[in-house]
Amino acid sequence: MATVNPWKRFIGLLPGGYRTVGEVISVDAAAGTSVVELRTGTRVLARGTSVAAGQNAFLVDGQVTGPAPDLPQYDFEV
Numbered sequence: 001m002a003t004v005n006p007w008k009r010f011i012g013l014l015p016g017g018y019r020t021v022g023e024v025i026s027v028d029a030a031a032g033t034s035v036v037e038l039r040t041g042t043r044v045l046a047r048g049t050s051v052a053a054g055q056n057a058f059l060v061d062g063q064v065t066g067p068a069p070d071l072p073q074y075d076f077e078v
């Protein structure tokens with residue numbers, strides 16, 4: 001049964017999952033994985049080899065989905 005709550009309907013439209021950007025440190029084509037360094041300095045092992053080492057990549061739920069532009073990051077505290 002579908003809900004009539006407008007907030008829950010809106011949330012249902014949004015894509016789920018964890019999305020971030022990081023720099024690809026190394027690519028292991030044999031294993032199909034890449035080591036990606038996030039902007040926080042944390043390194044993660046991600047599935048996918050579509051982005052070369054030294055370039056930025058989009059990560060969605062631990063998978064490299066494609067190249068990301070090299071843009072500056074600004075942090076604001078409210």
